[in-house]
Amino acid sequence: MSVMKRVSLIFRAKANRALDKLEDPRETLDYSYQQQVEMLTRVRRGVADVATSRKRVELQMNQLQKQVQTKENQARTALGQGREDLARAALEQKSGLQGQYQSLQQQYQGLQEQEEKLTLASQRLQTQVDAFRTRKETIKATYTAAEAQTRINEAFSGISEEMGDIGLAIQRAEDKTAQMQARAGAIDELLASGALENHVGGSPDYIQVELDRMGANNEIESEMARLRGELSPGSSEPPKQLPSGPGEGL
Amino acid sequence: MIVRILGEGQYEVSEVAAAKLEELDAELEAAIEAGDDVAFKAALGASVDVVRSDGRPVPAASLQEAEIILPSSDADVAEVLKLLSEGQLDV
Numbered sequence: 590m591s592v593m594k595r596v597s598l599i600f601r602a603k604a605n606r607a608l609d610k611l612e613d614p615r616e617t618l619d620y621s622y623q624q625q626v627e628m629l630t631r632v633r634r635g636v637a638d639v640a641t642s643r644k645r646v647e648l649q650m651n652q653l654q655k656q657v658q659t660k661e662n663q664a665r666t667a668l669g670q671g672r673e674d675l676a677r678a679a680l681e682q683k684s685g686l687q688g689q690y691q692s693l694q695q696q697y698q699g700l701q702e703q704e705e706k707l708t709l710a711s712q713r714l715q716t717q718v719d720a721f722r723t724r725k726e727t728i729k730a731t732y733t734a735a736e737a738q739t740r741i742n743e744a745f746s747g748i749s750e751e752m753g754d755i756g757l758a759i760q761r762a763e764d765k766t767a768q769m770q771a772r773a774g775a776i777d778e779l780l781a782s783g784a785l786e787n788h789v790g791g792s793p794d795y796i797q798v799e800l801d802r803m804g805a806n807n808e809i810e811s812e813m814a815r816l817r818g819e820l821s822p823g824s825s826e827p828p829k830q831l832p833s834g835p836g837e838g839l
Numbered sequence: 840m841i842v843r844i845l846g847e848g849q850y851e852v853s854e855v856a857a858a859k860l861e862e863l864d865a866e867l868e869a870a871i872e873a874g875d876d877v878a879f880k881a882a883l884g885a886s887v888d889v890v891r892s893d894g895r896p897v898p899a900a901s902l903q904e905a906e907i908i909l910p911s912s913d914a915d916v917a918e919v920l921k922l923l924s925e926g927q928l929d930v
Contacts, residue, residue: 594906601904709847720901751899
């Protein structure tokens, strides 16, 4: 049988099962209304949860972006100092970070879509719940229990489909949010430990350490030169030379 | 005919669109049986497009049942199988 038809039958079956459980049809109305109000609360909480997740991903994207910039700067500095090896390593790390960033970006878009869908769903449900409440009062006031049955079934089935749909949407959102949180937690840890920068070298950021060391060496050399100049202006015998560091560059 | 896209609400579609949906429905069915996610997503995407472009949104206050229901536009075969196994709805 058709897939689309089968899905709709599943929703109807659920509505019928719920209707069968209740003896007084008018009792159905109040019970269903109560469920709808609960569902509204749930869907609104769902929207808020997805928004929280989205904001967290946004923060991480900003952090990653900063690290990408750092790597770019390191590569430039390293190249300026004639250290192609370090520049290459920095660019490799930059590319890894950019990969992470792009995957976060995709998830960010996914969360945004979920949020929009759920927001619309909650507005739709709100309208339906209001319509249901009005119809419920009319049915209760106007019809006997027996007469009310058909009208109740109609209204109930209509709203039941929407409730089923929204229930599924919330489940999906919850699943997605849970996945995102697990992933976001892992990335937070990586960002905090510096491990994202760490997959090539040993120390927290060996490129930065090396660049700092080279910078410090340069500073020492220029200090040395200044001191030499002070001590022996025009002297024919230069003071004893200190061994220079391995990373010395100009 | 009233059609629901899960996660998006109901649309009233024309006879022409309903006929197109019937064809696409057969493709969906075949894709599910073959476990072919690529074919499934193509057929589902086309179905969703038909409904969105042809259909008019049904006012939310109308409280009617849809005649057919399309899975969520980003669903995959596994998700639809799970849905068809019914248990998932009884939350």
